[in-house]
Amino acid sequence: MRRSREFIPTSKEAPSDATLPSHIFLSRAGFITQVAAGLYNYLPLAKRVIKKIENIINDEMQKAGAQEVELSFVTPAELWAESGRIEKFGKELLRFKDRKENLFVLGPTHEEMMVNLVRNRVTSYKNLPLNLYQIKTKFRDEARPRFGLMRGREFIMKDGYSFHASVEDLDREFDAMEAAYKKILNRLGLDFRVVEADSGAIGGSGSKELMVLADSGEDTIAVCSKCEYGANIEAAKRSARAAIPEAPEAEFNKFLTPDVKTIDELAEFFKVDPYYTVKCVAKRVIYEDESEIVLFFVRGCDNLQEVKAANATDALDIVDVTEEELREIGLKPGFIGPLDQDKAKHVIDADLKDATALICGANEQDYHFVGVDLTVLSDVAYFADIAEANEGDVCPYCEGELSFTKGIEVGHIFKLGTTYSAVLKAEFLDENGKSQPFIMGTYGMGVSRLVAAVIEQHHDDNGCKWTQATAPYMVNIMISNIKDEAQVELGEKLYGQLQESGVEVMLDDRKERFGFKMKDAELIGFPYTVIIGKELVNGQVQIYNRQTTEKTAVAADDIYTKIMELL
């Protein structure tokens, strides 16, 4: 393509609200423009990148035996009512009526549609397994879209669904999809981690996220220093502490602790490590029809992990409570301990099971207990893993240390089991002629988010640095001075040669100055720019490598061969 002809509106300034590099550079380099909150147009360059990513996904899905379909974007709300998700998804589902007053939604994900497609069409175990996927625009009416393509309301996602006759077969497919997803991300040239994750609202067991590592990532992930273990902070596990501080020695007793309310104050007051204190985090736990106050107890050195807490209580949601609400049910904020079980439901962190030598609130204004032995609660209290892993904690699988890093969630795979097939009555006949719901898996990958993720991981102050697999064009031929006939001649010749060879090449034939065109090339991020400029009189041109930002001199006669070697 000739740069003078292609629609690439680059600009010096980014939209005022853009904060992430991907948002800034994709806007400035003319890949995307914003239309409304969370809605973007993809311009020619972005479209090329998207197609490349889609091609790689298609290729790997093909190899893994998955089949591509495309389901309608507008979907009948009835299906969502049938699965019960019309309530759960809430306002994120964009609903509207057609001229006949029938209610429809714009698909935010397609479990229902895919199950509906397969049910009553696949009816025998002989036709299983089956893996169907699509790459399609999705719509979620996010409360707060932000970060450009990273979190739009309209976005492109590859979503796949597999159907199996047995759990073992689902496990096999799940592993195969994980392997395929890894191949895709490797081919795209991304640095990523596969991490254990919370299953979220969609339900199911076995859930892994594919995280592209980038400082701007919205998710915190814990990774082990020694083994492959990685997990979203929401699901991160840990082994018991290796170095346990020396235990304070004290007989069980009640102590006057006036105004000592926080863990810091408490640890300071008794001169003990916070490890030996008990922290109470009170929350209001929301269920489908009701809510209640639940007291969560963790060690003073730990924090409550709310997703774990919600899972431990089967809650739909967890919200903060005020001190006033606690007083109303007879609790003393700042002095709440786990020994009185009668005022509210308790959940105690598993790490406190059988713990001794503790200091905790006495449920009495200005008093704490010391020398507390929680073994008395071992059989009566409810213990669960509700504490958030900390940096420096011990890996649950080896003796390595956990550290935190930020990641962009670009893929999520789950074992759904029969969650959807059961409610939607999608069944097949097994070997014994018995009717069974399909055992399902689901595999998502954010295509438009991947475009942003590539830039988050591959950019510098001057712009994008596309990886070889994602670059909209591999080579940019820059004619420094368009009035110099020799430069134009060589540029045109090389342009023709590269096109002949099937190289995706751009010819910058604009009547602009050298600096302007270089800045533009860097902003867009072509992997290689051939600079045909003033050195041509000496028979030399240069290759600018966007990755290394180095320029290499090459004899003009050899430039075609040199470029072909690089690709």
Next chain:
RNA sequence: CGGGGUGUAGCUCAGUAUGGUUAGAGUACUUGGUUUGGGACCAAGGGGCCGAAGGUUCGAGUCCUUUCACCCCGACCA
């Protein structure tokens, strides 16, 4: 959904406390000229319902009311 902010040229923004010629700058765009290795310079141009509706006033970008949109922090987020 709570709290806050902003809507003026394609883009980034002044101007609004105190109403008053024809509404500005930078950038981008058009034309001519100079320039040609890191977003150049000179000159001449085109481009605005000042988010929308209503009101106050002789007069509103500016004051009042309503409304819409976008953004930021938080909650939420397969």
